[in-house]
Amino acid sequence: MEFRLLGSLSVTASGGDDRTPSAPKQRQMIALLLLNANRPVSRQQFVEEIWEFDPPESAAAAVHTYIMQLRHRLNGPYRSRAGSGGRLLTRAQGYQLGVKPGELDLEVFEARLRAGRQAYAAGDLPATERQLRAAFELWRAPMLIDVVPGPLLRPAIAAVEASWLEATYLRVDIDLQFGRQHEILGELSALTRRYPINERFAAQLMLALYRCGRQPDALAAFHRLTDTLRSELRTGPSARLHELYQDILCADPKLDRTSAARSRLSLDLIAALTSAPAAGPAAGQSGHLSGTAQRRSAGW
Numbered sequence: 001m002e003f004r005l006l007g008s009l010s011v012t013a014s015g016g017d018d019r020t021p022s023a024p025k026q027r028q029m030i031a032l033l034l035l036n037a038n039r040p041v042s043r044q045q046f047v048e049e050i051w052e053f054d055p056p057e058s059a060a061a062a063v064h065t066y067i068m069q070l071r072h073r074l075n076g077p078y079r080s081r082a083g084s085g086g087r088l089l090t091r092a093q094g095y096q097l098g099v100k101p102g103e104l105d106l107e108v109f110e111a112r113l114r115a116g117r118q119a120y121a122a123g124d125l126p127a128t129e130r131q132l133r134a135a136f137e138l139w140r141a142p143m144l145i146d147v148v149p150g151p152l153l154r155p156a157i158a159a160v161e162a163s164w165l166e167a168t169y170l171r172v173d174i175d176l177q178f179g180r181q182h183e184i185l186g187e188l189s190a191l192t193r194r195y196p197i198n199e200r201f202a203a204q205l206m207l208a209l210y211r212c213g214r215q216p217d218a219l220a221a222f223h224r225l226t227d228t229l230r231s232e233l234r235t236g237p238s239a240r241l242h243e244l245y246q247d248i249l250c251a252d253p254k255l256d257r258t259s260a261a262r263s264r265l266s267l268d269l270i271a272a273l274t275s276a277p278a279a280g281p282a283a284g285q286s287g288h289l290s291g292t293a294q295r296r297s298a299g300w
Contacts, residue, residue: 001074001087003034003104005160007140009147011074021073025050026066027147033088033097035156037104042094049150067095105138106160112138113167125174132171139164172204181208192221196228199241210248210255218248 001019004010009027011019021027032041032049046066047059056062067088075086089096102108116131143157168191175184188205195201202225209218222237222245229235237245247255 001100001103003037003099004140005031005034006105006109006138006143007145009144019073021070023066023069024148025062026070026073028150028153029063029066030070030097031144031147031149031153032156033095034099034104034106035153037097037099037107040091040094040096045094045152049152052151109135109138110163113163116167116170120170120174125177129171129174129178132167132174135167136171169200169204172201176204176207176211179211181211184208185212192225197225197232199225199238202237203241203244206244206248207255215248215251219245222248 001014002010002012004012009020009031011021011030013019021030028049029046032046043060043063046063047055050063051059071086071088074088087098089098099107112131112135116128116135119125119127119131143160144153147153149157172184172188175181185205185208188201188208191201192198192205202221206218206221209215209221222241225241226237229237246252
């Protein structure tokens with residue numbers, strides 16, 4: 001079977017038969033099962049996800065009914081053998097969805113991202129780029145775009161989208177190292193509009209603009225970020241971003257892409273802007289160092 005979470009929820013049998021549930025609560029349940037693939041999800045977790053703070057007295061019975069309907073949906077027209085739930089198994093106080101390697105797009109994405117990190121750590125930029133681009137191909141739209149998430153799905157989605165952000169940081173770093181600053185200007189401009197207090201994207205945009213010969217625009221990007229941080233967080237850019245601003249202001253040669261070493265140096269400065277996990281795109285424009293630092297994508 002094929003299970004998809006990176007975009008619209010989708011469950012497809014090996015013959016191409018669509019097994020995706022249409023009822024909203026069942027969609028929440030199978031999404032939660034897939035995010036915990038091959039691990040049990042308790043009945044109480046389903047109750048919390050579906051009804052949050054106001055479950056009805058019949059919540060446990062309703063969960064049992066929805067599970068029966070999901071089993072029938074997953075098994076299709078074929079009845080499972082007596083005592084067998086097929087893919088969806090009963091466990092102590094809960095249920096578990098069996099997923100084989102390569103069937104869930106999220107697991108494939110994470111595997112490709114890990115391979116990209118390993119290649120980057122080994123200094124193999126072409127292999128890093130291949131793995132990252134293959135990972136991005138799996139994203140057809142925002143994750144679970146057609147599922148209304150509850151209190152358990154929301155943070156899980158945010159965590160996965162944080163991985164998408166980190167992968168984006170790394171891919172843009174590679175584009176800059178390959179001298180593709182002209183090609184990525186449009187994407188970086190869009191990213192800084194979408195995440196207006198994200199220092200990492202702001203730094204990458206500043207460097208790309210500078211390398212395109214647009215020093216005034218690079219400085220203006222810094223001032224926009226400064227104004228936004230002051231108005232929204234009552235703080236200012238980090239010392240690292242100030243350092244990049246000064247280097248651009250002085251046209252420091254280390255920012256030019258004249259050698260692999262200098263290119264690496266300028267990107268190390270950008271990478272140092274973040275040092276711990278982000279909360280994810282849905283959680284508030286990650287990238288600015290405040291109370292919680294953020295993960296260095298270049299140090300994976």
